[in-house]
Amino acid sequence: MAQIFGRQSSVLTFIFLFAVGSAVSGSAQNMTAMIAGRTVQGLGAGGILSMSEIVVSDLVPLRERGMYQGIINSVWALAGVTGPPIAGGFAGAGQWRWLFYINLPLCGVAFGLTFFFLKLKRPPGSVREKLGRIDWIGNGIIIIASTIVTLALVEGGIIHPWNSFQILVPLVIGIVGIGLFLVYENFWVIGEPMVPFDILSNRTSLSGYAAKSQHPALSVSFHVSPLLITAITVSATNHYVTQNVTSWALIMIGAGLMTTFTKDSSTATWVGYQIITAIGIGGLYAATTFPVLAPLSITKNAHALAFYIFLRTFAQTFGVSIGATVLQNELIRNLPSAFFSLFPADANIAYAAILQIPSLPEPLQDEVRVAFATSLSTLWKVTLGLAGGGADNDILHETDCFASGDR
Structure with missing residues (x-):
């Protein structure tokens, strides 16, 4: 859509879809209406996510783009911190519909700002011609x-x-x-290809896509600062491979340290090790963008970023599923039978068991805590392996600097 209808029209369309989906979900009287509303809302949200990065890529040179990605992700971090308490307040007061209605004034403001201030060149052609290009x-x-x-x-x-x-x-x-x-x-x-072959035809871009598909979906609490540090160092040095390698190394170190967790690990230990991992993830969030875009013509930015974001979103689904499966299987193997028998055979033990642990008598409580620590250790080993696979992608880089137009 961005290539065919232009940036402003696409952003406005996705904001409108998100608002319509929010209104339908908020006013839903049955599950069918709720699912329909959430579907439309998801279409809008996905488009907004992609278009925010595409618009930034149009306005800002690649080597300076990380700073603006940091600003965008600061907004995501703020939403991640404030969203759950607000949602919990609405739900606790029995006003769950306002979880969706609250989006409407925000969409109105965003729509107005986009309409009046986002002035980018529109592609030529009639609506019928543009629809034919889709x-x-x-x-x-x-x-x-x-x-x-x-x-x-x-x-x-x-x-x-x-x-x-x-x-x-x-x-x-x-x-x-x-x-x-x-x-x-x-x-x-x-029509207009969504994934042109030339955005996949060089090793450097391919390494960026591969790295993003292996980027672990973990905590975002400490992502913004390392993202900004990555952006600043890339801008200052005109190179990006070192930042990718360092980020993967921090993830591997953090995941490796987390494999040593026991039931008696101190709060400082489990918080500190996760911070190391999160710093690596935050740096990688920005670092993988540079090898994807650096070898490509600026005219391919929209296609490349759309595919990049698709991989990131899709990989998160895989990551959650892999993590949940590993943990579930390990808990089934390690939990004492006296505790495991308290749940139905098809129960998701990884979630159902947590609330039960504080009320368990000894020594059963201690045995369950050991089982969880052992099972999580296996999960961190899997994470370590995935991070190692991601680090291997760095050997595919054909270049480590930007074209002259991005300097």
């Missing part, structure tokens, strides 16, 4: 395929076992569908 088939393939994969990941280990055909069949079909989408985009696309 890759309708590609959109259909990726929407269906990613939805099937997401449903399988969400239901796996909860509604159906991971090794059941109800999970494996849609998971395989969805992954094959995503592969088919990439093939279609490069050989048979009709």
Whole structure:
């Protein structure tokens, strides 16, 4: 949409969709209406997320862009801190509909600011010509395929076992569908391709995409400061590989240290080790953008960033599913039978057990705490392995500096 209809029109459309989805969800009288509203709201939110980065890429040179990403992520961090208490207050007062209605004035302000102040060149052509340029088939393939994969990941280990055909069949079909989408985009696309082959045809950009798909989905509490530090050092040195390597190293060090947690680990220990990991994740949040965009023409920014954000969002779903599955399986193996028998066979022990632990008698409570510490240690080992795989992507870099136009 950004390439075909222009930046301003796209941003306004997505803000409007988010507002409509919020209004429908807030006024929903049944689950069907709620799902419909949340679907529309999700379309708007996803578009806003992508367009914010695309607009920044249009206005700011790549080497200076990290600072503006830090500002955007500061807003996300503020929302992450203030959102849950506000939502809890509304829900506790029985006014859950205002969880959605509160978005409407904010959307109104954003819509007005965008309409009056976001002045970027609009692509030429009539609405009919622009609609004809949309890759309708590609959109259909990726929407269906990613939805099937997401449903399988969400239901796996909860509604159906991971090794059941109800999970494996849609998971395989969805992954094959995503592969088919990439093939279609490069050989048979009709209209404006969403993922042009040239944004994947060099090793440096490919390494950035691969790194983003392995970027662990952990706490964001300490992301903003390291993100800004990464941005400042990239701008000052005109290089970005060192920042990527350092960020992956911090994640690996933090994850490795967290494998040593025991039931008696001090608060300073488990907080400190997580801070190390979070600093690495925060730095990587910005650092992986540079190898993706540095080798590409500025005309490819919108396509590259849209695909980059898709990978980031999709990888978070995979990360949550992998983490939950590893923890669930390890708890099943390590929890004492006396405690495990308190739950139904299909219960998600990773969540259901936590509230029960403080009320358990000794020595059962101690045994459960040991089981949790042992199981989490395995989860951190998996994280360590994923981070190691992400660090390996840095060897694919063909360049470590920006083109002259970005200096």
